[in-house]
Amino acid sequence: MKITTFIMALILFVGLLLFAGNVLDFNGNKTQALSSDIPGKWTFSARPDMDEGFNTRPVIVWSIKTTKKTLTVSGIFIENLSNKKVSAVTIGWKLIDNAENSVVQQTGNTKLLRLEESLEHKSTKYLEGDFISFYDVYKPLLKKGKLEGDYSIKIFVSEVQFADKSLWKLGQNEKVEVISDGVTDSFMKASSETLYVIPAIVSGVCPKQECKYESGPPALYTCNGTQSDQYCTNCVTSCCNTICGSPPNQCQSCN
Numbered sequence: 001m002k003i004t005t006f007i008m009a010l011i012l013f014v015g016l017l018l019f020a021g022n023v024l025d026f027n028g029n030k031t032q033a034l035s036s037d038i039p040g041k042w043t044f045s046a047r048p049d050m051d052e053g054f055n056t057r058p059v060i061v062w063s064i065k066t067t068k069k070t071l072t073v074s075g076i077f078i079e080n081l082s083n084k085k086v087s088a089v090t091i092g093w094k095l096i097d098n099a100e101n102s103v104v105q106q107t108g109n110t111k112l113l114r115l116e117e118s119l120e121h122k123s124t125k126y127l128e129g130d131f132i133s134f135y136d137v138y139k140p141l142l143k144k145g146k147l148e149g150d151y152s153i154k155i156f157v158s159e160v161q162f163a164d165k166s167l168w169k170l171g172q173n174e175k176v177e178v179i180s181d182g183v184t185d186s187f188m189k190a191s192s193e194t195l196y197v198i199p200a201i202v203s204g205v206c207p208k209q210e211c212k213y214e215s216g217p218p219a220l221y222t223c224n225g226t227q228s229d230q231y232c233t234n235c236v237t238s239c240c241n242t243i244c245g246s247p248p249n250q251c252q253s254c255n
Contacts, residue, residue: 001063006226009240011200015220016119019144021169033202033242035216036058037070037215037216037219037251038138038147038170038192038215039145039146039147039181040058040142040146040147040148040215041148041215042108042147042149042150042151042215043150043151043212043214044113044147044150044151044152044153044212044213045066045151045152045153045210045211045213045217045241046064046066046073046134046152046153046154046155046241046243047061047064047065047152047153047154047155047210047211047228047241048060048061048063048064048155048156048230048242048243049061049094049154049155049156050154050228050229050230050243051154051205054156054199054200055081055192055201056078056081056176056178056197056200057081057156057157057170057176057197057200058081058082058084058086058157058160058176058197059078059079059080059081059082059086059089059119059157059160059169059196060078060079060081060157060200061076061077061078061155061157062078062079062124062200062242062243062246063075063076063154063240063241063242063243063246063249063250063251063252064076064077064105064155064240064241064242064251065238065239065240065251066211066213066215066238066239066240067238068219068221068236068237068238068239069237070130070133070135070218071134071135071213072105072130072131072132072133072134072135073093073130073131073132073133073134073153073155074128074129074130074131075127075128075236075240075250075251076091076126076127076131076155076247077085077124077125077126077127077242077246077250078119078124078126078127079119079122079123079124079125079200079247080119080120080122080123080124080156081121081122081197081198081199081200082120082121082160082162082176082195082196083164083188083192083194083195083196083197084162084163084164084166084192084195085118085119085120085164086115086118086119086160086161086162086163087115087118087161087162087163088112088113088114088115088160088161089112089113089115089157089159089161090109090110090111090112090113090156090157090158090159090160091109091110091127091131091155091156091157092107092109092110092155092156092157092159092170093107093108093109093131093132093153093154093155093156094106094107094108094153094154095107095137095151095152095153096151096152096153096154097141097149097150097151098149098150098151098152099149099150100149104220104237105137105140105141106137109158109159110132110134112159112199114125117161118163121185121188122185122188124247124249126249126250126251131155132153132155132206134151134153137153138151147215150211153194156170158170160232166193166195168195175195175227176195176196176197176198176200177194177195177196178197179196179197179198180198180200182223183196188204194246198208200245201245202229202243202244202245203229203244203245204229204244205244206229206230206231206244207231207232208225208227208228208229208230208231208243209223209224209225209226209231210223210224210225210226210228210230210232210241210243211223211230211232211233211234211239211240212224213239217254220236221234221236221238221239222234229243229244229245230242230243230244233251233252233253233254238254240252
């Protein structure tokens with residue numbers, strides 16, 4: 001009896017050790033929660049995608065939070081710019097080599113994330129979880145066992161499912177009718193088969209900062225200058241990049 005109890009306890013202990021080093025992300029993959037540095041001298045950031053047309057998509061990503069321990073995108077602040085209620089979104093990402101003229105190295109998407117409550121026009125939502133980690137994607141970038149350079153992961157909404165069961169995917173701009181600001185909320189909330197979007201306004205007054213993780217030593221977050229209209233909130237163990245003009249959100253707080 002004692003031997004059986006001991007064996008069961010040992011199996012449970014080993015299982016806990018194996019699980020402790022892994023985090024299940026939204027793709028169902030196990031992300032190794034490494035605390036040691038990736039060899040080499042490199043920098044990394046995760047930020048909202050601000051490529052052409054980003055502010056006329058049905059759902060915009062305003063803020064991105066990463067955590068230092070695993071370099072994981074753990075918070076995403078979104079807003080519905082469209083006239084339709086949003087019931088689910090898919091988060092897309094692309095890995096950029098900033099030193100190589102912003103060449104895209106890898107791309108991916110989460111599974112479809114269903115929202116607890118549908119987002120109406122101008123409604124916002126702060127999504128929390130383990131969306132994508134730099135530790136999941138850095139290995140193909142190694143040269144002779146080391147990582148060198150400056151890398152970024154851009155985050156965006158790649159797919160939107162609306163409450164009326166219609167669907168929008170990134171690249172389907174022909175399905176979106178962009179209209180000027182000043183349109184009444186009653187018009188935007190009215191039932192319509194047409195997908196309307198009022199563009200998000202990016203503030204012209206902006207610190208132009210970017211959260212950047214430096215491999216060190218010492219390994220730490222810094223707020224560096226950037227050409228993008230965004231600003232940095234450095235909480236030491238986490239860091240947030242926010243597009244200027246964003247509504248207030250949890251990503252800007254270090255609590």
